[in-house]
Amino acid sequence: MDTLKNLLHNPRFRNILSWAALAAILVGLVIGTVQTTRRVEYIWRWEQIPRYVLFKESREIVVEDNATVKALDRAGSSTVIVAVNSYGEEQYYNLPKDMIEVAVGDELKAGDLLAKWTKWKPGLLLRGLVLTLEISVLSIILGIIIGLITGLARLSSNPAPKWLAIGYIELIRGTPLLVQIYIFYFFVGQVFSLSSFWAGVLALSFFAGAYVAEIIRAGIQSIHKGQMEAARSLGMNYYLAMRYIILPQAFKRILPPLAGQFISLIKDSSLVGVIALVELTRAGREIGTSTFNYFEVFFTVAALYLILTFTLSMLVQFLERRFAASD
Amino acid sequence: MIDVRNVYKTFYSRHKVEALVDVSLQVDKGEVVVIIGPSGSGKSTILRCLNHLEKPDRGDITIDGILLTDLKTDINSVRAEVGMVFQSFNLFPHMTVLANVTIAQIKVRGRSREKSEQITMQLLHKVGIPEKANSYPSQLSGGQQQRVAIARALAMQPKVMLFDEATSALDPEMVNEVLDVMKALCREGMTMVVVSHEMGFAREVGDMVIFMDEGRIVEVGTPDKIYDDPEHERTQAFLAQIL
Numbered sequence: 125m126d127t128l129k130n131l132l133h134n135p136r137f138r139n140i141l142s143w144a145a146l147a148a149i150l151v152g153l154v155i156g157t158v159q160t161t162r163r164v165e166y167i168w169r170w171e172q173i174p175r176y177v178l179f180k181e182s183r184e185i186v187v188e189d190n191a192t193v194k195a196l197d198r199a200g201s202s203t204v205i206v207a208v209n210s211y212g213e214e215q216y217y218n219l220p221k222d223m224i225e226v227a228v229g230d231e232l233k234a235g236d237l238l239a240k241w242t243k244w245k246p247g248l249l250l251r252g253l254v255l256t257l258e259i260s261v262l263s264i265i266l267g268i269i270i271g272l273i274t275g276l277a278r279l280s281s282n283p284a285p286k287w288l289a290i291g292y293i294e295l296i297r298g299t300p301l302l303v304q305i306y307i308f309y310f311f312v313g314q315v316f317s318l319s320s321f322w323a324g325v326l327a328l329s330f331f332a333g334a335y336v337a338e339i340i341r342a343g344i345q346s347i348h349k350g351q352m353e354a355a356r357s358l359g360m361n362y363y364l365a366m367r368y369i370i371l372p373q374a375f376k377r378i379l380p381p382l383a384g385q386f387i388s389l390i391k392d393s394s395l396v397g398v399i400a401l402v403e404l405t406r407a408g409r410e411i412g413t414s415t416f417n418y419f420e421v422f423f424t425v426a427a428l429y430l431i432l433t434f435t436l437s438m439l440v441q442f443l444e445r446r447f448a449a450s451d
Numbered sequence: 452m453i454d455v456r457n458v459y460k461t462f463y464s465r466h467k468v469e470a471l472v473d474v475s476l477q478v479d480k481g482e483v484v485v486i487i488g489p490s491g492s493g494k495s496t497i498l499r500c501l502n503h504l505e506k507p508d509r510g511d512i513t514i515d516g517i518l519l520t521d522l523k524t525d526i527n528s529v530r531a532e533v534g535m536v537f538q539s540f541n542l543f544p545h546m547t548v549l550a551n552v553t554i555a556q557i558k559v560r561g562r563s564r565e566k567s568e569q570i571t572m573q574l575l576h577k578v579g580i581p582e583k584a585n586s587y588p589s590q591l592s593g594g595q596q597q598r599v600a601i602a603r604a605l606a607m608q609p610k611v612m613l614f615d616e617a618t619s620a621l622d623p624e625m626v627n628e629v630l631d632v633m634k635a636l637c638r639e640g641m642t643m644v645v646v647s648h649e650m651g652f653a654r655e656v657g658d659m660v661i662f663m664d665e666g667r668i669v670e671v672g673t674p675d676k677i678y679d680d681p682e683h684e685r686t687q688a689f690l691a692q693i694l
Contacts, residue, residue, distance in 0.1 A: 353504050354541035354600075358555035358607060359531025368554055372545050447545075 252407030271336025
């Protein structure tokens with residue numbers, strides 16, 4: 125009994141025990157997942173997934189009428205086949221070079237092969253990922269601009285910009301993003317005839333802008349007021365002082381909360397699937413409905429989101445380390 | 452050079468504080484004026500009014516012939532002529548010493564980068580720390596930071612320098628290195644208004660000492676007169692406490 129007690133108080137043994145516990149939990153999770161799927165008799169078909177990321181498309185081009193190949197005109201990366209049919213009419217086929225299966229003088233029957241090639245094309249998941257990335261990057265950039273303007277307006281002593289900013293922030297923070305997306309799509313989109321892409325991007329930008337504004341306001345207020353006074357006492361106007369003295373310092377401080385906001389934004393972009401934008405989540409749902417392989421599809425979708433968010437975190441950590449030079 | 456006439460300033464925070472009551476003072480070109488007084492006596496407020504970090508409620512302030520309290524006056528251009536050194540240094544922590552001193556020269560005075568850096572290095576030599584040009588403020592001692600702050604203000608080639616308790620936040624062994632720089636400035640004929648309790652400094656280079664209490668100027672005189680033979684009771688009581 126005593127030896128057991130001693131063992132339990134040995135820090136090295138306790139350390140080993142913690143690691144063993146962690147390993148046991150992870151193994152348990154895997155076994156549990158496998159067992160559950162076995163119980164619902166799910167058939168895993170991971171081999172289905174890669175073709176939704178990238179797939180090889182093969183194309184075959186055939187001649188329309190019985191014809192004779194009159195000429196092959198090579199120009200750049202393509203070749204034009206000139207074929208003359210039995211009525212003496214010339215037909216032109218513009219095809220990629222190096223894939224041509226015929227030579228000048230060949231006599232062809234209708235349906236004979238002229239050229240064939242295979243090409244890698246992005247699948248639905250990859251296209252969804254790219255759309256998610258486009259929407260997120262645009263919304264982050266617009267969100268920063270909107271947030272900066274609103275944050276500064278919020279701090280203004282002039283009541284007009286100040287109360288407009290407060291109203292906007294409260295309006296956005298007090299309503300669900302999904303509702304905002306619908307409003308941007310059905311109302312704002314109709315009035316200004318926006319595409320669903322821009323309706324989605326603007327909805328997300330104004331949503332992020334409100335939160336960014338509060339982060340920027342807090343960042344500016346956290347800078348000691350002596351900094352503004354020192355800058356002004358050197359004759360700098362408000363804009364110069366903000367641009368060169370206050371904002372660079374505030375930006376360094378707000379980088380971590382800002383990063384969190386933008387990671388949220390990437391994840392929130394999954395909501396724009398409701399306005400007919402086939403971004404990553406919507407792409408997953410569409411693949412799911414046609415294959416019924418929901419498990420694999422959404423695990424893959426989750427992994428792709430993780431790649432985006434993790435990359436952003438890494439980028440921000442890199443920036444933080446660079447700005448730390450003056451500490 | 453500086454003409455302050457009947458200036459009033461009241462703060463309304465939790466309760467009403469009369470920071471300045473009917474304050475008037477004149478400083479001639481090349482004169483060094485030292486303001487002393489207990490905390491909350493308005494000595495910092497009058498200094499801050501001189502470069503419009505605080506706007507007086509009433510009264511007129513003229514610097515080098517320009518009426519500061521006139522709404523049409525471009526405050527930024529006046530501020531560039533009035534250098535200010537703060538108790539807490541207020542260097543820009545995200546910039547090197549060199550950038551701290553050059554930024555306003557470039558952005559406000561419109562000097563070229565080369566010219567600004569040349570002036571900056573001359574000034575850093577003058578305050579005795581040219582080797583710190585590429586350091587960040589956090590790598591400097593308090594005394595070194597304050598000397599950079601002085602160089603930063605001088606880089607604008609101001610007509611007047613204001614010092615707001617420039618040595619109060621320093622460790623005792625660093626006070627002299629900053630005072631030496633300030634004394635050198637006085638000898639060069641700079642017009643200075645200094646809020647400081649350093650008696651040695653006031654006696655050595657001060658032309659006039661002003662004692663303030665509760666927002667009012669209580670007594671004005673030469674350093675020797677104020678320190679050795681103060682007339683007013685409150686001045687006597689205050690000096691008895693700090694000396």
